[in-house]
Amino acid sequence: MVEPVEDVTAYGVVDCKGVNLDPGESVPMVGVVEKPKADVAPSNLAVVGRYVLSAEIWPLLAKTPPGAGDEIQLTDAIDMLIEKETVEAYHMKGKSHDCGNKLGYMQAFVEYGIRHNTLGEEFKTWLKESVGIKK
Numbered sequence: 001m002v003e004p005v006e007d008v009t010a011y012g013v014v015d016c017k018g019v020n021l022d023p024g025e026s027v028p029m030v031g032v033v034e035k036p037k038a039d040v041a042p043s044n045l046a047v048v049g050r051y052v053l054s055a056e057i058w059p060l061l062a063k064t065p066p067g068a069g070d071e072i073q074l075t076d077a078i079d080m081l082i083e084k085e086t087v088e089a090y091h092m093k094g095k096s097h098d099c100g101n102k103l104g105y106m107q108a109f110v111e112y113g114i115r116h117n118t119l120g121e122e123f124k125t126w127l128k129e130s131v132g133i134k135k
Contacts, residue, residue, distance in 0.1 A: 001048050001050040002021070002048060002091055002092065003046060004044045007038075008036060008038055008044055008046065009037060010035065010046075010098070010100075012033065012034045012047040012073070013033055013043055013045060013046055013047070014029045014031070014089045015030050015033070015043060016029055016043060016045065018043070021091035022091060023091050023092065024093050028089075029078075029082055029089045030082065031079055031082060034076065048096045050092075051074070054085060056081060056084060056085065057078070097111070
């Protein structure tokens with residue numbers, strides 16, 4: 001799944017030949033790169049951490065050398081997979097948070113908390129009371 005982001009340098013970014021995707025649409029990818037420099041990023045569509053891939057990804061991961069951050073990058077293996085079969089980018093519906101950073105994780109937790117079907121109202125009340133306290 002992908003969604004547009006402002007800072008492409010922090011994410012895996014897909015190349016869909018410049019196609020504009022609306023939420024709910026998908027298109028074949030022609031490439032993907034991990035944490036590109038802004039001036040060479042193929043798009044502003046960042047991978048948001050959900051994948052449905054064929055089993056062919058496993059042998060490709062096994063032979064993937066360390067990339068960005070000197071780590072083995074799934075995006076590098078996906079780029080190899082694209083050479084063998086169609087891999088699509090799906091523009092997610094809804095909202096995501098970058099749980100790879102502390103603020104994004106906290107935002108996700110609060111949003112989930114206020115939408116929770118059994119505890120949401122109680123959590124909202126607590127949150128309003130807590131935020132309203134002057135210290």
